[in-house]
Amino acid sequence: MTSARVRFVVFALVLATASLVVGTQVVRPRTAPPIHPITGRQIAGIATDAGWLDRRERETEEDPERALDLIGVTPGMSVADVGAGSGYMTVRIARRVGVTGRVYAEDIQPALLSRLQDKATVEQLTNIEPVLGTEDDARLPPNTMDLVLLVDVYHEFWQPQSMLRSLRRTLKAGGRLILMEYRKEDPTIPIAATHKMSVADARTEVTAEGFTFDRVISGLPRQHIIVFRQN
């Protein structure tokens, strides 16, 4: 073999090896949810079934209007419904904040956001702004929200630390970040453990990203409302 031919073969081998490394380390998507790096909590898979999110039984299981009473959603507020899904809570929030308020309905699944927009059209709600986020960034406007609400969502964040940092950016000073989650402390609540959150894990993970713990509000059939503040 001539030396030019040897150089060509070596070059081709290096290129093939490099593309293999890129193929395995960068391009390959993650297939399983990770664990939280601080608490070791197993993060859940992502819900995709709009029919399940809109199931009639949620009225008794979650009592959504009472939840919003307890949280305190009032006319004129700017609220981010993060992980809004098919808009089960978004439309209820939109009715409460009224024409002087605004709901930013954010999710990473375009099909769910499209279903949410259909609901807004049917209900003639003009104060809802759909936002397509990414796994690590909600892509919401900075320093805008009075309240960021996560209903049955936080346990699904595959990159919780970067998501929380992006939520801090969108909250006004003194604004509230609220996690509504099925109570992990209660083993009789019939839902998979990865789809529940304990107050202890939520406090550890959320305060580590610079939020201040405020309080836990009880009064719902199966969930707790865990309140944090932007400093």
Ligand SMILES: C[S@@+](CC[C@H](N)C(=O)[O-])C[C@H]1O[C@@H](n2cnc3c(N)ncnc32)[C@H](O)[C@@H]1O
């Ligand atoms: C169990 S559903 C709850 C939907 C809605 N909050 C409700 O109460 O009907 C969880 C939602 O979180 C969304 N989600 C998961 N990870 C997310 C992320 N990193 N950023 C935004 N949304 C996310 C999912 O796409 C899904 O719509």
